[in-house]
Every structure is written in structure tokens, then in C-alpha cells.
Amino acid sequence: xxxxxxxxxxxxxxxxxxxxxxxxxxxxxxxxxxxxxxxxxxxxxxxxxxxxxxxxxxxxxxxxxxxxxxxxxxxxxxxxxxxxxxxxxxxxxxxxxxxxxxxxxxxxxxxxxxxxxxxxxxxxxxxxxxxxxxxxxxxxxxxxxxxxxxxxxxxxxxxxxxxxxxxxxxxxxxxxxxxxxxxxxxxxxxxxxxxxxxxxxxxxxxxxxxxxxxxxxxxxxxxxxxxxxxxxxxxxxxxxxxxxxxxxxxxxxxxxxxxxxxxxxxxxxxxxxxxxxxxxxxxxxxxxxxxxxxxxxxxxxxxxxxxxxxxxxxxxxxxxxxxxxxxx
Numbered sequence: 001x002x003x004x005x006x007x008x009x010x011x012x013x014x015x016x017x018x019x020x021x022x023x024x025x026x027x028x029x030x031x032x033x034x035x036x037x038x039x040x041x042x043x044x045x046x047x048x049x050x051x052x053x054x055x056x057x058x059x060x061x062x063x064x065x066x067x068x069x070x071x072x073x074x075x076x077x078x079x080x081x082x083x084x085x086x087x088x089x090x091x092x093x094x095x096x097x098x099x100x101x102x103x104x105x106x107x108x109x110x111x112x113x114x115x116x117x118x119x120x121x122x123x124x125x126x127x128x129x130x131x132x133x134x135x136x137x138x139x140x141x142x143x144x145x146x147x148x149x150x151x152x153x154x155x156x157x158x159x160x161x162x163x164x165x166x167x168x169x170x171x172x173x174x175x176x177x178x179x180x181x182x183x184x185x186x187x188x189x190x191x192x193x194x195x196x197x198x199x200x201x202x203x204x205x206x207x208x209x210x211x212x213x214x215x216x217x218x219x220x221x222x223x224x225x226x227x228x229x230x231x232x233x234x235x236x237x238x239x240x241x242x243x244x245x246x247x248x249x250x251x252x253x254x255x256x257x258x259x260x261x262x263x264x265x266x267x268x269x270x271x272x273x274x275x276x277x278x279x280x281x282x283x284x285x286x287x288x289x290x291x292x293x294x295x296x297x298x299x300x301x302x303x304x305x306x307x308x309x310x311x312x313x314x315x316x317x318x319x320x321x322x323x324x325x326x327x328x
Contacts, residue, residue: 007126008144011110014124015044015145018082021051022103024075026089027096029055030246031163031198034063034072036087036112036134039156041071043147052079054103056096060243065197066156075102083108086122088134090115090295112137116286117295129297132172135160139180151188158189159198166250167199170299171281208238213248221321223257229309230265253277260285260320264313267304272312275302276320282327288319 015021023041025033033055041053054075059067075098084106089095090113095103103109111122114137116129131137135157142149149157161181165173168181185191209230217228230245245265253261259280265273274292276285278299285301292315294303305312 004140004144005126005128007124008141010124011112011126011141012145014083014108014110015049018108019050020081020083021049022079022081022084022106023051023053023087024084024089024095024099024103025055025087026094027055027057028242029057029059029063030088031063032133032135032160033088034059034066035156035158035160035163036138038066038071039135039138039142039153039160040085040087042150042153042156043142043145046148046150052076054099056099058243060241060246061203062198062201063159065193066159075099077102078105080105081107083110085110085112087112087138088115089113090118092119092121112141115296116298117290117301130174132170132174132177133161133164135164136177136180139184149184149187151190154184154187154189155194158184158191159194162194163198172297172299203240203244205238205240206244209234209240209244210248210251212238213251217252219255219258220317221324223255224259224324225262225317225320226252226255226258226260227262227264227313227317228252229313230263232266249275249277253279259283259324262316262320264309264316266309270306270308272305272307272309273302274305274312274316276300280327283320283323285323288316288323291319292316 021044023037025037037053041051044051053071055072084103109122111125113127114131114134118127139157212234213228217226219226249261249263261277263275267273278285284298286296286298289295289301289303292303292305296302
């Protein structure tokens with residue numbers, strides 16, 4: 001087996017000494033978050049640890065097949081842990097207020113993540129921004145520990161790796177990513193079921209939401225910027241949930257002239273959640289998001305911005321235009 005970073009040995013040493021563990025993930029969990037949380041929870045339980053798995057928000061419908069037993073729960077107050085492990089979250093705030101309050105009674109906080117914008121908020125931080133998913137980091141951790149990767153764990157990790165690489169289409173995908181995916185299939189990952197649940201089964205409200213996206217998206221900067229708004233009224237009229245908006249940005253990102261795609265999602269009267277995607281290695285949307293207190297990756301990032309919707313749109317579009325101008 002190839003040598004691994006020393007931080008893995010430190011993490012495994014801490015886990016061996018811990019009996020009570022809490023695995024947490026970020027709000028609005030995506031496939032990488034859900035898959036990483038569940039895989040680590042199952043592996044630790046397999047080693048005889050008492051483990052709870054918490055997320056402030058519910059699992060999106062398309063990932064619920066990974067958690068038939070309902071392992072992921074809402075945070076509960078007044079519990080203490082030997083160790084809390086944060087997966088796929090770039091900051092303590094991304095875990096959510098309730099999770100943050102509920103994990104305050106802990107001896108150790110381990111932060112495992114792959115976001116370049118990670119704030120190193122743990123007592124132990126394993127942050128590897130070169131890796132396209134946190135799922136790959138969890139896989140490497142389990143392999144280094146020589147813990148069994150069961151078919152169910154393989155399902156979780158394959159989903160994590162696949163979704164955060166855009167089904168292995170994003171330029172962040174590495175040769176090692178494809179090797180790990182193959183290893184997971186060899187260990188029992190049900191490729192047909194995962195592809196059906198994640199990529200080929202969408203609720204009707206999401207289709208209605210997508211219809212509104214196609215009819216309302218806008219282009220600017222010589223068609224190099226595509227953007228659209230998701231208002232609370234859009235969710236109410238289509239019957240969609242906020243989780244149904246995941247992946248909608250990829251539909252406008254795929255337009256040929258577009259370099260940067262942007263989604264503005266209304267959270268409150270003067271609060272907007274902004275998601276950014278870049279198709280050019282010369283335009284780093286993580287740097288754009290950082291201007292507004294957010295972060296992520298060079299090709300995918302986001303931020304939560306206070307201000308009127310129009311002012312927010314103007315500021316973000318102006319920042320994207322400036323980045324395009326600098327890229328040439």
C-alpha cells in the first residue's frame with residue numbers, strides 16, 4: 001500500500017482511543033456529504049464504536065436510498081462525545097447553528113474536508129484541496145485503517161466520489177479517482193442502483209422547477225455568463241423543495257458559450273444564496289465567492305449574501321465580469 005499522510009495516523013490514533021463519536025456534515029447536504037457521513041459512521045460502528053450521525057437538514061430524496069435505517073438524525077442537545085468528526089464542511093458555521101451548539105461538549109474535533117476555502121477549525125485538520133471529493137479521503141482513511149469496506153459502505157463512497165466529480169466529468173477528476181471508483185465497484189458498490197437513484201430518478205416538482213429555469217435564465221457578457229433566480233414563490237408554485245435545486249446550475253453551465261454559471265436563490269427578503277460554476281481554469285469562482293464571505297473550489301463555489309436581490313445580483317455579476325476580463 002502506498003504511504004499515506006501522517007495526519008491519517010494521528011486521526012486513527014484518536015479514533016482508537018474514542019468510544020463515543022459524532023459524525024456531522026454541512027447544511028443542505030449533497031452526495032459527497034451524505035456518502036462520506038454514512039460511510040464513516042458505518043465503518044466506525046463496525047469497529048464497535050458508539051456513533052451518532054447528525055445533519056441539521058434532511059437528506060435530499062435522491063440520496064435516501066443510502067440510509068434505509070435512518071442513521072442520519074437531527075442534532076440532539078446535552079450529549080457529550082469523545083470525538084466529533086466534521087466531514088465535507090469548510091467551516092464550523094457550515095455545520096449549522098443547531099449542530100454547532102450540540103457538539104460543544106466534546107473532547108476532540110476532527111475536520112476532514114477537500115475545500116480550498118476550509119478554515120482549519122478542528123483540533124485535527126485533514127484538508128486536501130487537490131482531492132475532488134471528501135469521499136476519496138474517507139476511502140483512504142478506511143484503507144489505511146484496514147477496516148472492511150462493505151457493499152453498503154462502497155455504495156456510500158461511490159455516490160460521494162461520483163456526485164462531486166459530476167459523474168467523473170469535471171476536470172478535478174484524477175486518475176486515482178477512477179481507480180478508487182473501480183475499487184468500490186469491485187467491493188460491491190451497486191453501480192446500476194446508484195446511477196438510477198442519483199441521476200435517472202427525479203421527482204416531478206423538480207422537473208417543473210427545471211422548466212422555469214429554462215424559460216427564465218439570462219445571458220450576459222457576450223453570453224459568457226448565464227444566471228437565473230430561484231424565488232421562494234418558485235418552490236411554492238412547483239411543489240419543489242430547496243434540495244430539488246441541486247444540479248440545476250449544470251443545465252445552464254452546459255451552454256456552449258458560457259464560462260461561468262450562477263444561481264441566485266432567495267433565502268429571505270434580503271438574503272440570497274449564490275452558487276457559482278466555472279468551465280475555465282482561468283476563472284476561479286472560489287476567489288469570487290470569497291469576496292462575499294463564501295468559498296469552495298476553483299470550479300464550484302458559493303456564498304450567502306445580505307442585501308436587496310437587485311443589489312446582490314449587480315455585485316456578483318460585476319465580480320464575475322471582472323474575473324472574465326482579467327482572464328482575457
